[in-house]
Structures are given as C-alpha cells and as structure tokens.
Amino acid sequence: MTKRQPADLIVRGRIVTMDAARRIIADGAVAVRGGDIVAIGEASAIAAAYEATTTVGDGGSIVMPGLIDAHTHCSQCFVRTLTSGELPMIPRIYNPAQRSLDPEQAGQTVRLIATQLLRAGVTTMCEGTLNRSHEDAIVAAVEEVGIRTVMARGMADQDFHHAALYSQVTDRSWVKAREGEAERDLAHTEDFLGRFPAKGRGLVRGAVNVSSLLGFSEHYFREGARIAQRHGTSMQVHISRDREEVELCLAVWGRRPIERLHDLGVIDRHLVAVHAVLASEAEIQLLAKGGAGLAHSPTECVANMNAVPNMPRFRAAGIRVALGCDNQGNDMFDTMRAAWLIHGAKWGVAAYDPEFLTAGDLLAMATIESASVLCADDLIGSLEVGKAADLVVLDGNAPHLLATHHLPSDLVRFATRGEVKATIVAGRILYRDGQFMTVDLDRLRREAAAGAAHVRAIVEERRYKPFPAF
Ligand SMILES: [Zn+2]
Structure with missing residues (x-):
C-alpha cells in the first residue's frame, strides 16, 4: 500500500x-489542505489516499458548498423589527440608525450577522458599505470571525431631491454632483482593492459599491465600472427598487433606471443589479444583453412591500441570479424557500407551471451562480479541487430530512439551519455542533442588547407609531 498523503x-x-x-x-x-480542496471523490478512495488529523461528517451527513448571502448591509443588523409596520422606512429609519453607529458598533454588527450566517451554513457574505469610517472595523471583525466576505465599498458623491407626487405642481426632482468627491472616493476604492484584491485566496475581496443613481454621480458610475472591469470584481448597484427612484430617473433624465445605466455604458458582466424589482421587459433585455447579474432578496420584497421581480423573465433572458438575505433573517435556507414560495405563488400557481424555478436553480442561486454574479466563482460556489474549502455539513439523518429521494429538492424544500452540523471556511471549522470557534456568545449577547437599545433611542422619534406596548 502506498503511503497516504497528509490532509x-x-x-x-x-x-x-x-x-x-x-x-x-x-x-x-x-x-x-491549506484551506483548499485537494481531492473529492468516493469516500473509500479518499480514505485510501489521504490521512487527516480531523474528520467531520459521516455516511449520513450531507455536504454542500458553503452558502453565499449575495446582499447585505451589516450595520442594519441592530435595527431589525424596528422597521416593521413603518413603511416606507429606508431613509427614515434604516439610514439614520446606520449612520448613528460608531466604528466599534459597526464591528459588533459584523460579529452578530456573521454568527447568524455561520449558524445557518453561510460561508460568504457580500457586504455593501457606504460609510468609510466603518470600513476598518468591518474588515477587522470579518477577519476575527473568519467568514468570507466580498466587500463592496463606496461613498455617495451626489445630492438629490425627489419631488413628491403632490408637490410636483411647483417642485421638480434634481441631482447635483459634489465636485471632486468621486475622484477622492474612487481613489480610496482603488486603495482598498490593492489591500483586498478581487482575485486570489484572501478572506476579504474588494468590490465597487455604486449604491444608487440617486446618490452617485454620472462620473462615479463610469469610473466605478472601469475599476470593476480592471480588477475583475463586481459593481453593486441598487436599481429599480421603488417607484420614487423610477420617477426621479424619468424626471431628471427622461429614462427609466436601467435605461439610464445603459446610457452610462455600465451594464456588463461585472454589474450586479440589486433588487431590480421594477425592471420593465425592455430593461430586463438590457441587463441580459450586457451580461449583468441580479441580486435578489425575496424576503426583502415582502418586508419592504416594493414589488416582486418577474423571475421567469429574468431566467428566460439568461440572467444570472444570486440570492441574498438583505438582513431579513440571515439564513439562506429560509431565503431559498422564500424565493420558491414567492415566485411559486406569483408565477408558478398563476400559470400552473411547476417549472417556474427548479430546486437546482434555487440551489445554484445560493451557491455557484451567486459566486459567478459576485465574480468569485474562481474560488467559491462549488466543491471542486483547487477551490477554497468552504463547506457546510448537515445532519442527513435528521427526521425531517427523511425520506430522501432527490437531494437538491430535499435541501430547498425541507432543510433548515437546524440540521447544520458544521460550517467550514477556508478549511477552518468555525461552527460545529452548537459551538462557535471564533465568537464569544456572552459578549455577542451583551453587544446585541446594547446595540438594540442604541438604535431604538435613535429611531424612536422617527417612527409614525409608538413601539408596541407589550
Ligand atoms: Zn442593499
């Protein structure tokens, strides 16, 4: 017998x-070995070829690629149910609550969200950061906990005004770039990408955040897209998210939001259209033609009551889709199921078409397709030799995962974070059997309680309704 290789x-x-x-x-x-997958195959063949100090899982386990949360903002993690029943709320509640956090609190939100995600088998998150003063704390907390992160950074450089419906008799929407800010902030993005390259084995990969047509100038969009192309990374843009945005684009440019992106020349395979729930058929075709991806957060569609994107049209056009939690639950099993149910109710039931989205599609949108949208499928999203060892191990003997017929369907329809036995990032076991290796849960609880009290005080005056009494 030949000598076995170490793993x-x-x-x-x-x-x-x-x-x-x-x-x-x-x-x-x-x-x-060394954080990467060096072999994959029949258990007997691997056992014959490799000798390891640690083994996770057994014949009853289910092993899959670590799940990818393609869209989140860590600093919203303390707000949670303060937004419920308070629509529309993003500028009124989310934004001031996020802005009120100091860097230390921003780091605490990362620890909290990362812990929630690891518990649910998520190994990569895509964070969109708009606050430069939070960046170092976010990176430090990510590295401390060990979750992989695509970090899209970028700060707004444009003022805007949306003329509300009943004010439009005398008022008009406008945008105005703040001189020189795009150059300064994009230089910072270049520097960030130098420290956290978009390619390679690093735990943090930089990306470009050009959060919206409202807050970012034409110059920022064009240059941001060039940086994303040059570095082979994604450019994250919230687009066609609400009626006000569509209306502002029509008022200012005479174009719908995705048409405006087309005019700017920024629709290519690096573009991640976040939400795009109000994309018209012509706009879906523009995204498809340019090869852009979609980041879709099905639970957010209901939480914010915006709209539900026409998923069968996006799929038929060949658009890659990545699912994200957007801080609604921080659990990709929940998110896959939300997508199944929302689109099933809206498109599947309506057409009596069970193929509106297959289980394989949904699983891909939480793994390999998501990795592709984030320009990270060279490293993550599937279990293959040479890729990073980002895995989740589930208890396949758990009663409600029985009886098994077709694993992708079983995982999408029935699996929950309750069956997650181990979450592994770059070969490091970060969660196993109720234990978090890099998180102090007592400290996490203290920070969450203090964070909740802090944002509650910030948004109290801003709510339309008093906090529920009980
Ligand atoms: Zn977002």
Whole structure:
C-alpha cells in the first residue's frame, strides 16, 4: 500500500458538488489542505489516499458548498423589527440608525450577522458599505470571525431631491454632483482593492459599491465600472427598487433606471443589479444583453412591500441570479424557500407551471451562480479541487430530512439551519455542533442588547407609531 498523503481535514457524507456536471456523490469525501480542496471523490478512495488529523461528517451527513448571502448591509443588523409596520422606512429609519453607529458598533454588527450566517451554513457574505469610517472595523471583525466576505465599498458623491407626487405642481426632482468627491472616493476604492484584491485566496475581496443613481454621480458610475472591469470584481448597484427612484430617473433624465445605466455604458458582466424589482421587459433585455447579474432578496420584497421581480423573465433572458438575505433573517435556507414560495405563488400557481424555478436553480442561486454574479466563482460556489474549502455539513439523518429521494429538492424544500452540523471556511471549522470557534456568545449577547437599545433611542422619534406596548 502506498503511503497516504497528509490532509488537514476530511469531510464525509453525501456530497452535492454544484460543479458543472452537478455531480452528487452518494458516499463521498472531501480532502482539505491549506484551506483548499485537494481531492473529492468516493469516500473509500479518499480514505485510501489521504490521512487527516480531523474528520467531520459521516455516511449520513450531507455536504454542500458553503452558502453565499449575495446582499447585505451589516450595520442594519441592530435595527431589525424596528422597521416593521413603518413603511416606507429606508431613509427614515434604516439610514439614520446606520449612520448613528460608531466604528466599534459597526464591528459588533459584523460579529452578530456573521454568527447568524455561520449558524445557518453561510460561508460568504457580500457586504455593501457606504460609510468609510466603518470600513476598518468591518474588515477587522470579518477577519476575527473568519467568514468570507466580498466587500463592496463606496461613498455617495451626489445630492438629490425627489419631488413628491403632490408637490410636483411647483417642485421638480434634481441631482447635483459634489465636485471632486468621486475622484477622492474612487481613489480610496482603488486603495482598498490593492489591500483586498478581487482575485486570489484572501478572506476579504474588494468590490465597487455604486449604491444608487440617486446618490452617485454620472462620473462615479463610469469610473466605478472601469475599476470593476480592471480588477475583475463586481459593481453593486441598487436599481429599480421603488417607484420614487423610477420617477426621479424619468424626471431628471427622461429614462427609466436601467435605461439610464445603459446610457452610462455600465451594464456588463461585472454589474450586479440589486433588487431590480421594477425592471420593465425592455430593461430586463438590457441587463441580459450586457451580461449583468441580479441580486435578489425575496424576503426583502415582502418586508419592504416594493414589488416582486418577474423571475421567469429574468431566467428566460439568461440572467444570472444570486440570492441574498438583505438582513431579513440571515439564513439562506429560509431565503431559498422564500424565493420558491414567492415566485411559486406569483408565477408558478398563476400559470400552473411547476417549472417556474427548479430546486437546482434555487440551489445554484445560493451557491455557484451567486459566486459567478459576485465574480468569485474562481474560488467559491462549488466543491471542486483547487477551490477554497468552504463547506457546510448537515445532519442527513435528521427526521425531517427523511425520506430522501432527490437531494437538491430535499435541501430547498425541507432543510433548515437546524440540521447544520458544521460550517467550514477556508478549511477552518468555525461552527460545529452548537459551538462557535471564533465568537464569544456572552459578549455577542451583551453587544446585541446594547446595540438594540442604541438604535431604538435613535429611531424612536422617527417612527409614525409608538413601539408596541407589550
Ligand atoms: Zn442593499
């Protein structure tokens, strides 16, 4: 018998690879060394070839790529139900609550959200940051906890005014760029990408945040897109999210939001259209033609009551879709199921078409397709040799995962974070059997309680209704 090669970790179970062939290995194993996957195959073959100090999982486990939350803002993590029943609320409640956090509190929100995500088998999040003073604290907390992060940074450089419906007799919407700010902030993004390259093995990958047509100038959009192209990273843009935005674009430019992006020449495969719930058919075609991806947060559609994007049209046009929690629950099993149910109710039931979205589609939108949208499929999103060892191990013997017929459907329809046994990022076990290796839960509870009290005091005056009494 030849000598076995050393590995740091062997992960065993039924393996849903999400590779190009969508291979499922019934009794498989993954060998991990130096943070990467060095072998994947039949359990017996891996056991014969590799010797590891640690083994996770057994024949009853289900092993899949770590889930990817393609859209979040960590600093919203303390607000949560303060927004419920208070629509519309983003400028009134979310934004002031986020702005009120100091860097230390921003770091606390990262620890909290990362802990929630790891518990639910999420190994990568995509964070959109608008506050430069929070950036170092966010990165420090990400590195402390060990969750992989695509960090899109960028600060608004434009003032805007939206003339509300009943004021339009005398008032008109406008935008005005603040001189020199785009250059200064984009130089900071270049510097950030120098420290946190968009390619390579780093835990944090930089990306470009050009959050909206309202707050970012034409110059910022054009240059931001060039930076994203040059670095091979994504450019995150909230687009066609609400009626006010569509209305402002029509008033200022005579164009709908995605038409405006087309005019700016920024629709390409690096563009991540976030939400796009009010995209018209012509705008969906513009995104498709340019090769842009969509970041879709199904629970957010209901939480903010904006609209539900026409998912069958996006899919039929060939647009890649990434699912995100957008801080609504921070659980991608929940999010996959929300997408299944929302689109099922809206498009599947309406057409009596069970193929409105397949389980394989939904699983891809939380793994490999999401990685592609984030320009990170060279490293994550599937279990393949050479990729990072970002995995989640589920208890496949849990009663409500029985009886198994088709693993992708079982995972989308029935799996919950309750079955997550281990969450592994870059070969490091960060969560296992109720234990978080990099998080002090007592400290987390203290920080969450203090953070909740802090944002509650900030938004109290801003709510239309008093806080519920009980
Ligand atoms: Zn967002």
